[in-house]
């Protein structure tokens with residue numbers, strides 16, 4: 530459905546659905562926590578369209594059963610169930626047997642806010658949902674969408690560690706949207722087909738922690754053009770927040786990015802080789818500088834993270850961006866770890 534490098538109109542292709550359902554013998558339950566929200570709804574729809582998903586479990590503190598009833602009428606085979614805390618067995622039933630759990634639960638930004646301004650509300654939401662994951666589906670792949678991702682991923686890791694079920698290969702901060710944007714923006718600049726662009730983006734998921742490595746795709750923008758491009762990738766989220774004027778942040782492009790990541794995990798779980806996605810994971814790349822999580826290209830396999838790719842060659846300008854990123858990330862990660870230590 531979604532190629533890691535491109536999305537095609539084959540999302541609706543009957544022939545492809547038949548081919549997948551023949552090959553996708555395994556049962557794949559996918560759960561969305563926060564399914565009633567701006568991201569959760571279109572994400573649920575895209576997952577319903579994915580023939581690799583056999584069961585779709587939609588949980589929210591409000592609204593998920595309605596979304597499930599609606600999405601459940603789409604004529605694909607997967608079974609959809611909606612859950613609220615006191616309905617259909619609540620979060621325990623929603624999570625039981627899940628292979629992938631996507632978490633877009635939490636508040637979005639309004640103009641003038643940074644992602645870190647969401648910490649006070651979203652940290653406890655992610656902590657509590659992570660406790661439920663630890664209890665009900667500790668072996669699932671966990672995809673954290675809720676912001677600030679640079680801190681919410683460490684929060685989930687700390688919760689899983691406390692529960693004795695932390696598997697660094699199965700925890701992913703979703704930074705796919707940064708690559709989607711970086712690829713789209715360069716295609717607009719150069720007049721190329723965005724489907725053929727796959728700009729490497731590393732670091733984290735907020736402002737200056739987002740580092741596009743344009744040189745690795747053979748592009749050499751310079752001066753103001755380079756500065757403008759980097760700024761647009763780093764602050765692409767703000768562009769949407771401003772345009773929505775208080776009604777939230779990116780939801781549709783994020784749903785596409787989340788669905789693409791889930792599709793890549795399912796492909797890898799079903800034996801496909803060479804599936805690569807960028808993701809914010811427990812990473813050795815900058816551990817010597819105290820940065821325990823970092824986003825870079827990650828090869829996925831049946832066990833989750835199979836290989837973390839090295840950063841590779843960078844220009845002097847990109848190195849400066851990385852230095853700024855690493856300094857900021859360290860603080861974001863420590864904030865998440867400290868939160869769980871002080872608020873278990």
Ligand SMILES: NC(=O)C1=CN([C@@H]2O[C@H](COP(=O)(O)OP(=O)(O)OC[C@H]3O[C@@H](n4cnc5c(N)ncnc54)[C@H](O)[C@@H]3O)[C@@H](O)[C@H]2O)C=CC1
Nearest residue numbers: 563565566567568589590633634635636637674675676783
């Ligand atoms: N990683 C990324 O690239 C991106 C992340 N985001 C983040 O995703 C999050 C969600 O954004 P939207 O969907 O636009 O927000 P939204 O407010 O439209 O939806 C959030 C949903 O979460 C639900 N929720 C709240 N607490 C919950 C709990 N304890 N359990 C289950 N559900 C709960 C709400 O009821 C609501 O339906 C935000 O934190 C936003 O910043 C947004 C865009 C991109």
Ligand SMILES: O=C([O-])CC(=O)C(=O)O
Nearest residue numbers: 638676706766767778779
């Ligand atoms: O900007 C935001 O707050 C939402 C987000 O993470 C993005 O769009 O990349």
